[in-house]
Structures are given as C-alpha cells and as structure tokens.
Amino acid sequence: MKKDLQNEFLSTITHEIRTPLTSIKGFSQTLQDNWDKINDEQKKKFIKIIEEQSERLIKLIENVLNVAKIDSDGENIVLKKVNLNQVVKKAIELTKINHKGHFFETNFTGRELLTLADTDFCEQILLNILENACKYSPKNSTVKISTGTKENNVFVEIADQGEGIEKKQLPKIFDKFYRADNYLTSKTQGSGLGLYIAQNLAQKMNGKIEVKSPAENGTGTSFALYLPLFEIEDFTRRDM
Numbered sequence: 676m677k678k679d680l681q682n683e684f685l686s687t688i689t690h691e692i693r694t695p696l697t698s699i700k701g702f703s704q705t706l707q708d709n710w711d712k713i714n715d716e717q718k719k720k721f722i723k724i725i726e727e728q729s730e731r732l733i734k735l736i737e738n739v740l741n742v743a744k745i746d747s748d749g750e751n752i753v754l755k756k757v758n759l760n761q762v763v764k765k766a767i768e769l770t771k772i773n774h775k776g777h778f779f780e781t782n783f784t785g786r787e788l789l790t791l792a793d794t795d796f797c798e799q800i801l802l803n804i805l806e807n808a809c810k811y812s813p814k815n816s817t818v819k820i821s822t823g824t825k826e827n828n829v830f831v832e833i834a835d836q837g838e839g840i841e842k843k844q845l846p847k848i849f850d851k852f853y854r855a856d857n858y859l860t861s862k863t864q865g866s867g868l869g870l871y872i873a874q875n876l877a878q879k880m881n882g883k884i885e886v887k888s889p890a891e892n893g894t895g896t897s898f899a900l901y902l903p904l905f906e907i908e909d910f911t912r913r914d915m
C-alpha cells in the first residue's frame with residue numbers, strides 16, 4: 676500500500692474505532708454515575724446502545740482483517756467444487772437471525788449449481804450483500820434471491836425493494852470506505868467496506884459482482900454475483 680493511502684486508511688480506521696468506543700465509555704459512565712437516578716427502562720436503553728456499539732466494533736475489526744487479507748499479496752486460495760444453491764441457503768438463514776422484519780423469497784435453479792470457488796468467500800460475499808439489502812430497504816419488504824446460469828457462469832441475484840442508489844454514486848459503491856451520502860446511510864451504521872470486500876473476494880475466484888439500481892423491475896437495487904460455471908444438475912435429470 677502507498678504511504679498516503681496507508682495514512683488515509685489509518686485515520687479512517689481510527690475514527691471508525693473512536694466513535695463507538697467513545698459512546699461505550701460515555702454510556703457506561705452515565706450508568707455508573709446515575710445508577711440510582713435512572714429507571715429500568717432507561718438502563719435497558721443504555722445497555723442496548725453499549726451492545727450495539729460493541730457489535731459495530733466487532734464487525735469493523737472483522738472487516739479490517741478481511742481487507743488486510745485481501746490486500747496481502749501472495750495469498751493463494753484453493754478453489755473447490757461448491758454448490759452455490761447450498762451456500763445461498765445458509766447465507767439467507769444467517770441473515771434472517773438479525774433481520775427478522777424482512778421477508779425472503781427464493782427461486783433456485785437446479786438442485787446442484789456447481790462452481791469452482793471458496794465456500795467461505797462465497798458466504799462472506801452473500802452475507803455482505805444480503806445485509807445491505809435489509810439495511811437499505813424498509814422493514815416488512817421482501818428480498819428476492821434467485822440463482823441460475825448465464826453463458827458460462829453461475830449467478831445469484833439479490834434484489835431488494837429499497838430506495839435504490841443514485842446513478843452518480845453507483846460507480847463508487849465498491850470503493851474502500853465509501854458510503855453514499857443520503858438519509859439511508861445517515862440512519863444506519865457501517866464502515867463502507869462490505870462491498871469492497873465482496874468485489875475483491877469475487878475477483879479472487881475469477882468472478883465479479885454487478886449492480887443494477889433501479890433493478891430490472893424498475894425499483895430497488897439488485898446485486899448479482901457471477902462465478903464460473905462448473906456443472907448444473909437439475910431436477911429433471913435427477914428424476915429420470
């Protein structure tokens with residue numbers, strides 16, 4: 676990494692770490708100093724904030740470690756046969772835990788949709804995209820997930836019913852630390868690393884991520900992960 680980029684990275688990280696830590700320290704102190712003056716409801720509220728900010732720190736550290744891994748040269752990954760449908764199912768189950776207010780609709784192609792990839796990388800990519808789909812779309816809306824093949828690729832597409840991304844911001848969303856400047860990002864937390872990590876991991880597996888906003892049906896946003904097709908085993912062949 677170049678020196679100025681390194682400095683920029685460090686100052687962003689420092690800021691990202693200091694904000695939640697200041698809040699954790701502040702709320703713990705308030706709780707200690709005013710324990711007998713505040714009611715249970717307020718106490719719960721403060722503890723919840725401490726928990727959320729701790730979560731934010733944990734996620735940031737995981738993301739920074741992921742970035743460090745991506746940036747380190749010479750990391751050789753071994754690609755293995757992966758059934759994309761299976762990884763997608765697992766990623767949806769994990770996303771549901773933290774996003775109970777959303778509905779998930781799936782449309783899988785084939786029983787086994789095989790690609791040469793790294794299961795952990797695929798899971799990380801899908802978790803980042805699914806998390807965004809929920810974070811930037813209203814509660815009670817539906818996230819649609821479909822898998823299939825296109826030319827020599829397998830793909831998984833994740834479409835949300837959110838407000839979408841402004842055209843001029845679209846080319847920047849995969850940049851390190853980039854967050855669009857709008858009310859959606861102001862009311863959510865994030866470090867702008869999720870898509871940077873996702874795109875880099877996809878490229879390491881000879882794949883790519885494409886974004887459409889508005890999505891094909893005219894609203895929301897869709898992200899598609901493409902990976903090289905290995906083989907598809909469909910229902911008809913199995914039933915023969």
Ligand SMILES: Nc1ncnc2c1ncn2[C@@H]1O[C@H](COP(=O)(O)OP(=O)(O)OP(=O)(O)O)[C@@H](O)[C@H]1O
Pocket residue numbers: 738803807808811812835837838839840848849853854855856860864865866867868869870871896
């Ligand atoms: N589904 C989406 N709908 C609308 N905007 C989106 C969507 N996905 C991403 N974005 C925009 O792209 C930006 C970059 O996304 P990215 O996942 O990299 O970062 P983040 O979600 O802000 O933080 P992090 O993922 O590191 O917690 C977001 O801040 C948001 O502005």
Ligand SMILES: [Mg+2]
Pocket residue numbers: 803806807865868869870
């Ligand atoms: Mg994100």
